[in-house]
Amino acid sequence: MSVSRDEMLSAFPKDSPLFDKAVDQALDRIHFEAAPEREKQPRRSRKRILGWALAGVLLILGALGIAEGVRLGVFDFLIGRDKVLPQATELTQSDLAEMTVGNTTLRVTEAVYDGQAVRFVMSVQNDTVSRPLTEEEAYGDGAFGEALAADGVTALYSFDWFTLDGEVFGMTGGSGGQNAVGTDDGEALIYFELLLTESEGKRIAAPTQDFTLGVPVKAADTLEEQQMLIPVRYVAANLLRDVTPTAPATFGEGDDSYTVTVIEAKLSPICNTVELRVDVPDTMNAETALACIRPWYSIGLVNEQGQVLGDRATSYYGLPAGETDETRHFVIRIEVTPLESYPDRMFVAPTGDYGADGVQETDMSLAIELNTEGQ
Amino acid sequence: MDEQTFTNAVRQYQKLLFHIAYAMLHSEQDCADAVQQALMSAWRSRGKLRNRQAMKAWFTRILINECNALLRKRKRMRLTELRDDLPAPPQADNIRLHNALEELPTTLRLPVVLSYLEGFTIAEISQALHIPEGTVKSRMSQGRKRLGELLSEEDRS
Numbered sequence: 001m002s003v004s005r006d007e008m009l010s011a012f013p014k015d016s017p018l019f020d021k022a023v024d025q026a027l028d029r030i031h032f033e034a035a036p037e038r039e040k041q042p043r044r045s046r047k048r049i050l051g052w053a054l055a056g057v058l059l060i061l062g063a064l065g066i067a068e069g070v071r072l073g074v075f076d077f078l079i080g081r082d083k084v085l086p087q088a089t090e091l092t093q094s095d096l097a098e099m100t101v102g103n104t105t106l107r108v109t110e111a112v113y114d115g116q117a118v119r120f121v122m123s124v125q126n127d128t129v130s131r132p133l134t135e136e137e138a139y140g141d142g143a144f145g146e147a148l149a150a151d152g153v154t155a156l157y158s159f160d161w162f163t164l165d166g167e168v169f170g171m172t173g174g175s176g177g178q179n180a181v182g183t184d185d186g187e188a189l190i191y192f193e194l195l196l197t198e199s200e201g202k203r204i205a206a207p208t209q210d211f212t213l214g215v216p217v218k219a220a221d222t223l224e225e226q227q228m229l230i231p232v233r234y235v236a237a238n239l240l241r242d243v244t245p246t247a248p249a250t251f252g253e254g255d256d257s258y259t260v261t262v263i264e265a266k267l268s269p270i271c272n273t274v275e276l277r278v279d280v281p282d283t284m285n286a287e288t289a290l291a292c293i294r295p296w297y298s299i300g301l302v303n304e305q306g307q308v309l310g311d312r313a314t315s316y317y318g319l320p321a322g323e324t325d326e327t328r329h330f331v332i333r334i335e336v337t338p339l340e341s342y343p344d345r346m347f348v349a350p351t352g353d354y355g356a357d358g359v360q361e362t363d364m365s366l367a368i369e370l371n372t373e374g375q
Numbered sequence: 376m377d378e379q380t381f382t383n384a385v386r387q388y389q390k391l392l393f394h395i396a397y398a399m400l401h402s403e404q405d406c407a408d409a410v411q412q413a414l415m416s417a418w419r420s421r422g423k424l425r426n427r428q429a430m431k432a433w434f435t436r437i438l439i440n441e442c443n444a445l446l447r448k449r450k451r452m453r454l455t456e457l458r459d460d461l462p463a464p465p466q467a468d469n470i471r472l473h474n475a476l477e478e479l480p481t482t483l484r485l486p487v488v489l490s491y492l493e494g495f496t497i498a499e500i501s502q503a504l505h506i507p508e509g510t511v512k513s514r515m516s517q518g519r520k521r522l523g524e525l526l527s528e529e530d531r532s
Contacts, residue, residue, distance in 0.1 A: 002519075003472070003491050003522070004491075005491060005492060005494070007469065007472060008472070008488070008491045008492040009492060010467065010468040010469035010472065011467050011468075011469045011472035011473040011475075011476055012393075012394055012397055012398075012467055012473070012492075013397065013403070013467050014467075014468075016393055016397075016403050016406065016407075018403045018404065018406075018407045019393050019396070019403060019406050019407050019410060020389070021407070022406075022407035022408070022410050022411045023385065023389055023392075023410055023411075023414065025411065026410065026411045026414035026415060027382055027385060027414070029415065030378060030381065030382070030414065030415070030418045031378065141505065145505070160444050179420075
C-alpha cells in the first residue's frame with residue numbers, strides 16, 4: 001500500500017500548543033544554562049582554557065580510544081577542574097563493585113561522594129567485542145551496543161531512577177553525566193553524576209554515613225534485579241561546609257517587596273553549590289514581578305568587593321522560568337569550582353546581565369551574605 | 376554548537392519532533408514531557424555531535440530514547456496514578472489512518488512515519504533508529520503491508 005505525505009500528515013494532530021509550550025520552556029532553560037558560556041567568552045581565563053584543553057584531550061581520547069593501561073577516573077571527567085584539591089583526593093574510592101551479566105562485565109572503578117553528590121566511573125566490557133571502542137560505540141552504537149542489548153545491559157541508557165539503601169528515588173534534577181569514552185581494550189568508561197538534592201519535588205536527605213547506591217544496569221522484571229549495588233563510603237564529615245544563611249532575605253519595600261531564600265549553599269572540595277529561590281507576592285503586577293526576578297537569572301559566589309569566585313562550571317534551574325504573567329517564583333542552582341581558600345565573608349549576588357560586551361557587574365545591593373560562621 | 380545554532384535547529388525540527396513523539400506516545404502531555412527532557416539532553420551533550428549534517432538524525436535519536444524511557448516509566452506506574460485531569464488531546468483529521476498507525480507496533484510504525492511523513496532516507500532512518508539499513512527496508516515493507524491490512528480491516532468493520 002502507498003500513503004502520500006499529506007495523508008500521513010492528516011493522521012496527526014495539526015498542532016499542539018502544549019508541545020510548543022514545552023519546547024519554549026526547554027529553550028528558556030537552555031538560554032539560562034548557556035548564560036555562563038556567554039559571559040565567559042570575551043575574557044576567557046587561563047584556567048578555563050586549561051579546562052577546555054582537558055576537554056579536548058578527552059575528546060581525542062574518546063575518538064581514538066584510550067590506550068590500554070590508561071585508567072580515567074572521576075576527576076578526568078570533571079571538565080574545568082584543572083587542579084584537584086588534596087582534600088578531594090581523600091574522598092576518592094576505587095573498585096567499589098563488579099557484576100557480570102552474560103558476556104558483559106560491569107565495574108565501578110572509582111567514586112567520589114562529598115555529602116551532596118555521588119560521582120562515579122563505570123567500566124562496561126563485553127567479551128565478544130574486545131577491539132578498541134570508538135566514542136560512538138562507547139555510547140552504545142554498533143556491535144558493542146548490540147552485544148550489550150543481547151545481554152540485556154541497559155547501563156548506558158536507562159538511568160532514570162536509583163536507590164539509596166533500598167529506597168527508590170526518581171532521577172534528581174541537575175543530575176547528569178553518562179559521558180562515555182572507549183578504550184583500546186574494548187571497554188566503555190561511563191561517567192555518572194548524581195546530585196542528592198531533590199527528587200520529583202521532594203528534598204533528599206543526602207546520607208551522612210556509609211550507604212549503598214543502586215543503579216539500574218540491566219533489563220529484568222523487578223527493580224531489585226535491575227540494579228547494580230555500589231557501597232559508598234561517607235568520609236566527608238569535615239570537608240563539606242554548609243554555609244546556607246539561616247533566614248530569607250527581603251528586598252524592596254511595601255507592596256514591591258519580595259524574598260530570596262538561599263535553599264542551600266555548600267562548599268565542597270569537589271564542587272561548590274548554591275541554590276536559591278526567588279518569590280514575589282501574587283499581588284504584585286506582572287511587570288514588577290519579572291523586574292524583581294530577572295536579576296537573579298545570573299548569580300555568582302562573590303567576595304565582599306563583588307568579585308566572582310571560581311568558575312561557574314554549570315548552572316541548573318530547578319524550575320522552568322518560561323516568563324509569563326503568572327511567573328511568581330524562580331529557582332536557580334549554580335555549581336562553582338572549588339578554591340584552595342575562601343575569604344572570611346562570602347555572598348551570593350546577581351552578577352549582571354549579559355550584554356553584547358560580555359561585561360558583568362555584581363549588584364551588591366542585592367547580595368546575600370552566606371553563613372560562613374556556621375558549620 | 377552555540378545556543379543560537381541549537382535554537383534554530385530546534386525550531387527547524389519542531390514539527391518533526393512532535394510527529395515522532397506523537398507516533399510513539401499518543402499523548403500530548405507525554406510528548407511535551409519527552410521533548411523537554413530530550414532538548415535538555417541534547418543541549419548538554421551537544422559536544423558529542425561531530426557532524427552537523429547528522430543533526431536531524433541526532434535529535435530524532437535522542438527524542439526516541441527519551442520516549443522509550445518515558446514508556447518504561449509509564450509501565451511502572453499504577454493505573455491509579457494516571458492523571459485524568461488533562462485537557463482533551465488534539466484531534467487528527469484522518470482518524471482512520473490515525474487509528475491504523477496506532478495499531479502498528481512501534482518498530483514498524485516509526486520507519487513508516489519517518490519515511491512517509493518526514494522524508495527520511497533509508498540511511499537516515501538507519502542512523503536515527505540505530506538499526507541496519509536492511510532492517511529498515513524490511514520493517515518498512517512489513518509496516519506498509521500491515522498498515523494496508525489494518526486499513527482494510529477498518530473499512531470492513
